[in-house]
Amino acid sequence: MTDKPTVGFIGVGLMGHGMAANILKGGYPLYIKGNRNREPVEDLVSKGAIEVTSPKEMAALCDVIHLCLPNSDSVEAAMRGDDGIMAGGKAGLIVVDSSTANPTSTVALAAELQARGMHMVDAPLGRTPKEAEAGMLDAMVGADDAIFEKVLPIIDCWAGIINHVGPVGSAHKMKLIMNFISMGYAALYAEALSIGVKSGLTPQKINDVIGASRLSNGFFETFMSCAVGRDMEAHKFSITNASKDVHYAAAMASDARALNPVGAAAMQYYSYVESIGKGSDNLPQLADHVAQLNGFDMAEAVKNGAE
Numbered sequence: 001m002t003d004k005p006t007v008g009f010i011g012v013g014l015m016g017h018g019m020a021a022n023i024l025k026g027g028y029p030l031y032i033k034g035n036r037n038r039e040p041v042e043d044l045v046s047k048g049a050i051e052v053t054s055p056k057e058m059a060a061l062c063d064v065i066h067l068c069l070p071n072s073d074s075v076e077a078a079m080r081g082d083d084g085i086m087a088g089g090k091a092g093l094i095v096v097d098s099s100t101a102n103p104t105s106t107v108a109l110a111a112e113l114q115a116r117g118m119h120m121v122d123a124p125l126g127r128t129p130k131e132a133e134a135g136m137l138d139a140m141v142g143a144d145d146a147i148f149e150k151v152l153p154i155i156d157c158w159a160g161i162i163n164h165v166g167p168v169g170s171a172h173k174m175k176l177i178m179n180f181i182s183m184g185y186a187a188l189y190a191e192a193l194s195i196g197v198k199s200g201l202t203p204q205k206i207n208d209v210i211g212a213s214r215l216s217n218g219f220f221e222t223f224m225s226c227a228v229g230r231d232m233e234a235h236k237f238s239i240t241n242a243s244k245d246v247h248y249a250a251a252m253a254s255d256a257r258a259l260n261p262v263g264a265a266a267m268q269y270y271s272y273v274e275s276i277g278k279g280s281d282n283l284p285q286l287a288d289h290v291a292q293l294n295g296f297d298m299a300e301a302v303k304n305g306a307e
Contacts, residue, residue: 004026004027004028004029005028005062005063005064005154006028006029006030006031006061006062006063006064007023007028007029007030007031007062007063007064007065007066007154008030008031008032008033008052008058008059008061008062008064008065008066009023009030009031009032009033009049009065009066009068010032010033010055010058010065010066010067010068010069010078011033011035011066011067011068011069011074011099012032012034012040012041012044012068013035013037013040013068014129014132014236015068015098015125015129015132015137016040016066016068016098016132017040017043017044017129017132017133018129018131018132018133018134018135018137018158019066019068019098019132019137019157019158020032020044020049020066021043021044021047021133022135022157022158023066023154023157023158024044024047024048024049025135025157026153026154026156026157028154028157029050030044030048030049030050031049031050031051031052031058031061031062032044032045032049032050032051032052033051033052033053033054033055033058034051054083054088055078055079055083055084055085055088056082056083056084056085056087056088057088058085058088059084059085059086059087059088059089059090059093060088060089060090062093063092063093063094064093064094064095064096064150064151064154065085065089065093065094065095065096066096066097066098066154067095067096067097067098067099068098068099068125069099070099070241070244071099071100071101071244072099072101072102072105072106072248074099075097075099075101075105075109076105076109079095079109079112079113080112086112086113086116086118089113089116089118090117090118091116091117091118092117092118092119093113093118093119094118094119094120094121094147094150094151095109095113095118095119095120095121096121096122096123096151096154096155097109097120097121097122097123097124097172098123098124098125098139099124100124100125100172100175100176100179100241100244100245100248101122101124101172101248102172102248102251102252103122103169103170103172103173103176103252104251104255106120106122106142106168106169106172107168107169110168110169119143119147120143120168121141121142121143121147121148121151121168122140122141122142122143122168122169122170122171122172123139123140123141123142123143123151123155123171124139124140124171124172124174124175125137125138125139125175126138126139126140126161126175126178128222128235128236128237129236131160132158135157135158135159135160136159136160137158137159137160138159138160138161138162138163139155139158139159139161139162139163140163140165140171140174140175141155141162141163141164141165141171142165142166142167142168142169142170142171142172143164143167143168144167144168148164173252176245176248176249176252177249179242179245179246179249180245180246180249180263182219183242183245183246183249183266183270183283184262184263184266185219185220185223186219186223186242186266186283186284186286187265187266187269187270187286188266189220189223189224189227189287190227190269190284190286190287190289190290190291191269191290192206193206193227193228193287193290193291193298194287194290194291194293194294194296197291197294197296197298197301198294198296202301202302202304202305203227203228203298203301203302203305204228204302204305204306205305206228207224207228207229211224222234222235222284223235223283223284223287224284225284226282226284226285227284227285227286227287227288227298228302230299230302232282232285234284235282235283235284236282237282237283238279238280238281238282238283239270239273239274239278239279239280239281239282239283239285239286240274240279240280241283242270242283242286243267243270243271243273243274243279246263246266246267246270247267249263250263250264250267269286269289269290270286272289272293273286273289276289
């Protein structure tokens, strides 16, 4: 037996699997609910997790529930309804949403939970599945001080850097600012590659010169490892997720009455790729689609640049 709180985890995909595995390593009893991909579910069950069939069932069994889902619609579906967390949870339950979500939705859900004596924490993530498996993600946390102290030991299982940003909703706002920058980088890098290649430079030379300069960063390195190095596993984040994030950031800007012309321009690339049915492509493959719009094949340009 353990005196640690019982934890639930919904969404054990690319990021969630590593997070859940590290919660298990931390000695917490863990219930999980997976999706269509059975591999991570079965792996976690083999490590000691118990699978449940609904968020309602999980809520009745747990003290803290983590969500790591694709969007706010998915989060709301897990929270509300006859089989949702709110239907099964008891007073004192804490829901930690690690999705990249719409802050307006987060604040609304927090109010609904509070009315039932439950609590909401937003704790979106930074970094990649590799850091998720290593327990070294970045975490931004939105919660009042007392609830933050309760969930901190659990978050510490899967995060290397933890920033308490402010009250509920503030961490999702911070995450959208971060993703606005990173998705802006991706659109800028994709366009820069096309301009350079159309002007007679090779993709390799663009990568080498910028990569050795002060303009380089970790995001640039993984993006170019895929776009130029053609390693399709280097930066696993879908264009659909990128599109969702820039749309959420645009909504946040609109709510704040803040100008967002750069975001609006970047959004067009993501919306275009989704419109042609390629939203499941990884983010750096945006460079391939921008190249096609410019009349050339990026993979062919990379091949020619190596000759």
